[in-house]
Each structure stands twice: as C-alpha cells, then as structure tokens.
Amino acid sequence: MKQHLQNPTKNPPPTTTSGSTGVVTDMRVIVPLQGVVQGGGGGLILGSIIPCALFYFFQLYLKSKNRSGDDSAAPPPPQLPEIEPPGGGLQRVQSVRSIWSPRGSNSQVSSRASFVIKQVDNPYYVGLEKSCLDCYDEVCNPGGIIQLGFDENKLSLDVVQDWLMAHTKCSIVCQDLQMNGITAYHPFDGLSELKMAVAGFMSQVMEGRVLFDPSQMNLTSGVSPAIEMLVFCLADLGNAFLVPSPYSPDLDRDIKWRTGVEIIPVPCRSSDNFSLSTASLNRAYNQAKKRGLKVQGVIVSNPSNPVGNLLTRETLYNLLDFATEKNIHVIANETLVGPIDDKNQEFVSMAEIINSEEYDRKRVHIVYGLSKDISLPGFKVGVVYSFNQTVLQASKKLMRFSSVSSLSQRLLVSMFNDSRFVREFIKINRERVERMSDLFVGGLKELGIKCMKSSRGSYCWADMSGFIRPYSEKGELELWEKLLNVAKINATPGSCCHCIEPGWFRFCFASLTEKQVPLVMERIREVL
C-alpha cells in the first residue's frame, strides 16, 4: 500500500493552550468586537451585542462539544459515534477520524488516543481500575473490592505451580541457553515445537474429534492481539463486523480501538435464550448497509461471552451459510470447553464443522486463548488458526508486534509434552470449574437471582432485572454502582456488554476460592 498523500484535512492551525495534561484544543473562544461594544451609540451597541453574544455562545457550545477528555467535567456516556458514509479522499479522512472522535478534535494526541481516553467513564474500566486500587485480600485488605469483572481462572493454579517448581530450572537452564537458545531472536509467530505441542493439546481437549494442524497456526501474546490482528487483515478502516450482543466489553477494544473498524451489534434476547438467528444477522447486515458500512465479517464467541451459551451445530451451519451468501468472513473466538457429560450440550468447534462440510475454508478463522483453557493467564498465549494462506502470512508478519517471550514458550513446550500432566490438569481443572460454578450459581439462586444455564465457563450471566429501579439502563447502572461502592463487588453490567435488555450482570467467579463465595453472597444481599 503506497502511502499516498491524504487530502488536506482542513484543521485550523493549532494554538497552544495546553493545560497541565498537555492536551491542546484549538477552538479559540473569540469574544468578537469587544472594542465596538464598548464604544458607540445605543442602536449600534445592541446591533453589535446581540450577534456577538450569539456568536460567543455558539462558539462555547461548539467548544464544549469538542472536549477531548481534558478536563474534569464528566463527558456524556460513551456512544457509538456516527459514521458518515465513506466518500472521496477528504471526506474519507474526516469519516475515519470520526470513528474515534465524533468531531475530529485537534488535540495533541491522536483521535485514536482521544477515544481511548474517553473510556475513563465506561463502567467496565471504572470497575477494573477501582478494584485494582482497592483490591480485596483476606489478610491485608478484607474490606477491599472483590474482583468479579475479570475473566481469569485461578482455580487450578496450584497444579500448574507444582509442575513449574519441579520443572523450571531444567526447562530453561538445561536447554541450550546459548546462541540459538531462548535469548536469541526466534520466529515471531511461535516456535514450531510449541505450535506442535499446542496443536496436540487442543486435539487432546477435543478428545480427538478435531485434529489441529500446526502449520495453520500462528501464536501470539494473547487473545486480544489475535483478534485485533485478524481484524486488521480482514477489514479496512471504516469497515464493520457484525457481533452478536451481548458481547464481552473487551471486543470493543480489540475490534475498534486501533483498527478504526466498527462493530454492528446483532442483538440477541433472553426470550430466545440469547441464541443467534439468521434473521437477526440479516437485519443487522441491512442496517449496516443503510449506514453505508461495508460488513467484512461476523465475530462470534463460543461459548458466548458473557452469556455462556454454546453455539449449536445448527447455529454454526446457519452462520456459515449466511457468511457464504454475503461473501464475508467468520471469526470464531473459542475457549476449549471440550466434551461435556451433559447430553443436551456439546461443544462443537468451528474447526470440526469446517473439516466436514463443503464451505470455503478461507473465510473461517479461529482464535483460541490458552490463558483460560489451561489456566495460565500469566503466560499470555493466543492462537490464530486459519486456512487462508494470505491471512496466515500477513498475520505471521504482524506477530512481531505481539510475540510470546521465548521463556514462556520453552516452559509451555515442556509442559505440553508432559501428556500425563496435561491429562491430569484438564480433569482437575474441569472438576473445579464445575464445582465453583455450581456453588456460585447456587448462591445467587438463594438470593433470588437466576442465571442463564451455564456451559461450565468461568463466569455466569445473571438476571438482576427484578432488583433494578427503574427498569432501564439507568437503573442497572445504579445497581452496578451500589455493588461496586457499597457491596464492594466489581461485576460487569449488561450495558457494557451492549445487552439490549437492562438488568443483566456478568460475574466471573473462577478467581475466587470456595471460602469467599458466602462472603460474596452476603455482600450482594446487602444491596438488593
């Protein structure tokens, strides 16, 4: 892509009025014709004052609309910015900026950065930051905030820790530390031994129903860069992805922040158990078309986050049919749940569907996050799995921006090659997650809070609509605030997940110990 010269962006020259934060707004508030107003006769004064005053207030109005988060006044709640239809060069650049900053403010950081800064009032981030600063600790800070907004699995850490204690030194030092060892540059898309080990592990979790091919895989430092990278490869600035809602707040970041790609939510309702239908996909697609947005694909999570549903085989087929009809991509973000005892639910990986049916494999891309599956959040490994060679090649090059440390890779290779350990771990981890899930959901039930039927994920989707007044987003956020500041529980309100029905909350419970569950329930009871 030649860096062709953009058309002039018609921004007025910056005037430096940088405040302490260094952000510059360049709308000058001009008090015009002061001199005239001070002098002259009556009629002239009035004739001057009124238009001046109007002009003055108009500028103030525009200036307040242009604020880019540089002062203490709370900006309005985050909205999806209006996107103008893509046009020619100049218009295109303007519409690009408007994705991040509706009025294209000329502050000293980029529009992308300004957009991120505005997120400060998003309850998801407020909750995370606050609970970070006032973190619950049984001994040191028993009155602190219990974090139920971060989806991470601490339940089987001790199992991993024991293994690491026994094997680390050997994994690192006995290996050749030297030139070709762990300290040197290595392929950014992951060591081939690790890819093979990961492919083997994934197949093991799926009990052999899918065989994963390491050559179709690239490894990166987590699910977020994996998703972002795919979005960069599949869509241009200003394009859009359809995403069934409610969806994880992280997707707003992963899909939109740096790429300039838009999300069109595909609302799902509790009346259908939040399942995804072709009709709603079509509706969303048409909406996008009306707004002049080119849809490049659909991004689904399986199990869905935050609801916890497994996508049925039928849903997956319908999704692929829809994608084929519109000639767009499908990105599936899968957490490897593996086969479950419950005969009513089975986890079907997109990889399985793609293998068996005659769909164009080049439109399907799968992302896996090892952090959750093997409870190794610190390791930060994400997998991009694709059959599209161009995408694989491009993402391979992009991996240089988010590569996994060779240290972590070596450890993981050793760990995955210890198949006895992996088998044990999968079994123990599953049991513990199930137990915690039953405990937590049961606890909520006793409080009169019902949850969506869980698929054994590490979170639950709770219906607290009976406890909010009014039955609206406002009521939901009031309850969220009470939970955070009074009950000292950080949960994720459904509005952050773009749920169209107020009152739903996501609770991530896999970072708790069993002992803490009654405490959590007690605290929640306080504010109901």
Add this chain to the structure above:
Amino acid sequence: MAIEIVQPSTVGLSKIAVSDTHGEDSPYFAGWKAYDENPYHEINNPTGVIQMGLAENQVSFDLLEEYLEANLESTNWGQKVSGFRENALFQDYHGLLSFRKAMASFMEEVRGGKAKFNPDRVVLTAGATAANELLTFILADPGDALLVPTPYYPGFDRDLRWRTGVQIVPIHCDSSNNFQITPEALEAAYDHATSMNIKVRGVLITNPSNPLGATIQRKVLEEILDFATRKNIHLVSDEIYSGSAFYADEFVSIAEVLESRNYKDSERCHIVYSLSKDLGLPGFRVGTVYSYNDQVVTTARRMSSFTLISSQTQFLLASMLSDKEFTRKYIKINRERLKKRYEMIINGLKKAGIECLKGNAGLFCWMNLSPFLEEPTIKSELAIWKTIMHEVRLNISPGSSCHCSEPGWFRVCFANMSEETLEVALTRIHEFIKQRKQ
C-alpha cells in the same frame, strides 16, 4: 448438493493484509534469506554466508548466563504460594510493579544516574517494535506524518506505517557533517510535509543512531527539542542502544536534557527502550514506552493489552534488573567489549582501505564504500551489495534500505558473532577489495 457453482475469487481481505508496506521485500530482508539458505559455521560450513545484517548483541552473553544459572532458584516463582498467585495472575496491563521499578532502575543505571525514571511512567510492551508502533498509534492519525532523520532503521517503514496508516517524512542528513541532524534539515522536512498538506505530529529520533552507530550530541538534542516545541509536536527518542555506547559520558539521553530544563514542555517527549540490544535478550520480548505525558501513559497502558509481556518473564527479570551490583558490572563490561569489537572492525576495514563513519555506540559500524562504486547511484550500490552477498558471502545492509541520501554506505554488524568469525569476515573483505583494485 445442488449444481456446483464456481465461487468468485475468495472473500476480500484488507489493504493491510495484501500490501507490501511490511517492507519485507526490501534488500535489507532479502539478505537475510541468503544467509538462511547458506549460514556460516566455523566447522560445518566455513564458506557459508556470514550474517552481518542482524543487530544482535552476543558479546556479553556469558555474564547473563552466569547470573541466570546462579540465581534461577531464587527467581523461581514457586517461592511462596501467594507470591506466585499474585505474580502469575498479573495479566493486567499495569505489569508487575517490581518489574516496572526494575526497568526504571536499569534505565537510570544505563544513564549513569544522570536522569531519574518514575516506575509509574513505565509502560511495558512486547519489544521496542511494539513500543514504536504503539506510540505512533497514540500520537498520529492515519495520513499524518512523523519526521525521521535519514538514514534510519529499515524496520521503521513497517513498524511506524503498516497498521497505523501514518507516513514517514525523512529529515535528510548527509556525510558533509557526519550525518548530524541540523535545524535547517528539520525545517526543510517540516515544510516539505506541510507543502503536501500532510500534518506532522512528531519527530522520531534514534539515539544512539541506527545505522550510524553514533550518539547524538547534546547541542543537537537541544535543537531538536526546541524545534519540536516551536512546532508544537511530539518528540520520540528511541534509546534502545543507550547501553551500547562505548563511553558512558558520550551518551546524552533526552531525559537528561529535560531534567536540566526542569521538565518544562516535557509532556511532548517519550522514550522507547528495550532489553533486546543492551542485554542481548531479544527473545524475551521486553520493551517499554516511557512518557512524560500523562494521557499518553494512560492510553499506552490500556493499549498495551495488545502486546503484554508474560508475567514469568517479568518475574524472572525483575530481580536481575534490580540487582545493582550485577547491572553496574554488566553495563561496564558490555561497553568495553563492544568498544573493543568496534576497534577491531574499524582497523580491519582500514587496512583494506575502507573508511567508516566515526562511531561511538551500537552493535554496528557505518561503512563507506562509495569510492568503490561504478557510479554514485543506488543501482551501483545494490550491485556491489549483491556481489558482496554472493561472492564475498557477507550479508550487510545497503544504505538505500535505510533511506540514506548518499549511495555507497553500508551498515555492518559486529556483535552477533565470535571474534574468530569477525576475523574471517575481515579477511574476506580484504581479499575482495584487493581483487577489485586489480
């Protein structure tokens, strides 16, 4: 199934996916391919291609190895259960506090204590590549430009432009004053951008410079800072080679300049650092954005979710970087060894009749082959480069891939091999020049 319909060619991809802005088709990378196909080995392949295009630091590896072997037990995350729990779970973008403190402390050590660093301004990224890209995302919009002095690291074309959509406008430097950046050149670059209606958002310098292998003088840093202030733009200083300056007092960091000005106007300044070059740990993927601007720190921290450093790596390195005895010793010995290597290669090249730019830092030297070109053109430069690659079997980086305005300059790396291998390379060059003279 119904009638087989031939689908039109595959579902569309983005411009980023199909473009060549990644720049990996340039000669800089082509040379690496030649090396990969026929790598030199002292015993197994003594006629293979010697890699002199990779800026990697292996001269002080033994010091690292010694430290790791002796201290791995104590950095073992199994020490206390709770310790492990907190540490392993730090998938958060804040990073381990102990590691941020360690990075800040190490950066101070490298600058001989002449500047202070606040751990709360350290944002961790998976390598300097990610740090540079991250800053570009934060400081500039698609279509905007960063001014970068030439010659510059070829990877910038990719790191600063590919996904960000930002452009690079070169600040032309030439050999008449040893490629130093002048206020005239800065103004000219800015005016050039403005005349094309491109909005300039900042200047990005590398200090010490890659590929020049020289530190930027204090006076020049002050001029660049003044220029950035006048134009109200940002200044990014990539100081990834700061620990590789041969004489500690010859390296002046922008941090020192800011400190001497009492941090006036510092919110436009940002420093990029990494452990890949100074510590020779590129595999660990440890980089940092250090910014004096609160908004940039906040944004960078949140965006660092895309490029996190694993907590094992942070944990392991935290104790090593905080160990002042080790870091002081390492930095001192590393500087001495690099200096020795530099002198070895400079003298070797001189004996062959080749001059280099006077350098004082880095893992490479900037060699002048312009007297040996058929014509003073890039074509001739690439011709001689190909000859050196295929006949002399050395992979060196041509100045044109670094956007050098004068043909005939080459970057030659010397720290990624043993002394013996370097001798072999020098002998080959000697032979080559001798033959050419005939």
